[in-house]
Amino acid sequence: EAGVAQSPRYKIIEKRQSVAFWCNPISGHATLYWYQQILGQGPKLLIQFQNNGVVDDSQLPKDRFSAERLKGVDSTLKIQPAKLEDSAVYLCASSAPGPRLYEQYFGPGTRLTVT
Amino acid sequence: LAKTTQPISMDSYEGQEVNITCSHNNIATNDYITWYQQFPSQGPRFIIQGYKTKVTNEVASLFIPADRKSSTLSLPRVSLSDTAVYYCLVGAGTALIFGKGTTLSVSS
Numbered sequence: 725e726a727g728v729a730q731s732p733r734y735k736i737i738e739k740r741q742s743v744a745f746w747c748n749p750i751s752g753h754a755t756l757y758w759y760q761q762i763l764g765q766g767p768k769l770l771i772q773f774q775n776n777g778v779v780d781d782s783q784l785p786k787d788r789f790s791a792e793r794l795k796g797v798d799s800t801l802k803i804q805p806a807k808l809e810d811s812a813v814y815l816c817a818s819s820a821p822g823p824r825l826y827e828q829y830f831g832p833g834t835r836l837t838v839t
Numbered sequence: 840l841a842k843t844t845q846p847i848s849m850d851s852y853e854g855q856e857v858n859i860t861c862s863h864n865n866i867a868t869n870d871y872i873t874w875y876q877q878f879p880s881q882g883p884r885f886i887i888q889g890y891k892t893k894v895t896n897e898v899a900s901l902f903i904p905a906d907r908k909s910s911t912l913s914l915p916r917v918s919l920s921d922t923a924v925y926y927c928l929v930g931a932g933t934a935l936i937f938g939k940g941t942t943l944s945v946s947s
Contacts, residue, residue, distance in 0.1 A: 728882075757935075766926055766937025767883065780934055815882045826873060828935065830882025 726750065728831035730816050736837045742804035745834045749797070749818030755779075757828065758791055758801050759815040767815055773799065803836075811838045843927045848942045857914045859941050861927030864908050869931040872903060872910045877924045877940070886925075887912070917945045 729748040737743050749756050754775050759767035770789065771781040775796040784791065788807070793799040803810055813835050817828040844862040851857045863872070871890050875883040887894055889901040889910070900913040914921060924940040 764939070766940055767935075768937070769934055772934060817882065826871065826888060827885045828883075830884065832880070833882055 728816055728818055728829055730814075730831040730834055732834055733832065734835050734837075736839065737806055739808055739838050740805040742802065743806055743836060744803075745801045745814050745816075745836075747799045747801070747816030747831060749799070749816070750820070750829055753818035753820050753829070754796070755819045755821070756793055756799050757817040757819075758799070759817065759830075761813045761815055761833070763812070770801070806836075806838045808838050811836055843929055843938055845925075845927050845938065845941045847939065848944070850944050850946065851917055853918055853945060853947050854916050857917050857921070857943060857945075859912045859914075859925055859927075859943070860909060861912070862909050863927070863929045866907050866929050867931065870929045871931065872901065872907075873928045873930075873935070874899070874901065874912050875926045875928065875935075875937075877926065878922075883926065883937075914943075917943075919945050919947060921945050 731746050735743055756773045758770045760770050761767040770784045771791045772779040773793045776793045789803055791801045813833040815830050815833045817830040819828045871888055873888040874886040876886050877883040887896055887899050887901045889903050891903050894901045902911040922945045924942050926937050926940040928935050
């Protein structure tokens with residue numbers, strides 16, 4: 725079974741530029757999550773999708789971050805404009821419906837450096 | 840969501856059993872206790888989840904006392920490859936709130 729795919733793996737941009745991250749969840753996983761992990765800290769949930777609808781985006785900085793999950797499969801997270809404090813690893817995760825919904829499968833992440 | 844407290848770091852040697860305790864005094868009736876493992880440059884990986892008493896799988900055991908105010912993740916006979924950050928999470932839904940975790944260092 726293929727895992728959660730993310731691209732790119734690394735990205736370096738200057739502040740005020742824009743950037744987009746892509747995620748392809750495990751096939752059949754209806755729930756998709758985006759997390760931000762700053763060095764030395766645990767991941768922080770940014771947004772959660774159920775199919776193509778948003779379940780929770782309470783911690784998403786909506787003035788600069790946006791995310792979409794068209795057709796309920798792939799998802800894109802965008803930052804525009806980026807700030808220095810956005811430097812972090814952006815993790816995508818997915819989970820399957822049913823009794824193991826709590827078990828999330830994470831991708832390798834995209835390491836973003838904002839200079 | 841209940842706040843969790845766990846040691847910042849632990850050291851062990853290969854072959855030893857490691858027990859990482861997590862405190863969650865304000866755990867709610869509907870909350871489950873979940874542990875994740877994270878290696879450098881990788882996303883977290885689910886280890887185990889429990890509600891009460893003891894849960895065991897092929898990787899670890901989770902001990903939860905009757906009052907559920909704490910839990911202990913037990914890793915039998917650790918190896919160098921068990922060096923990682925271990926997160927204890929408490930909650931009822933699918934939204935995970937990670938703390939800083941416990942960095943386990945295993946030496947030979």
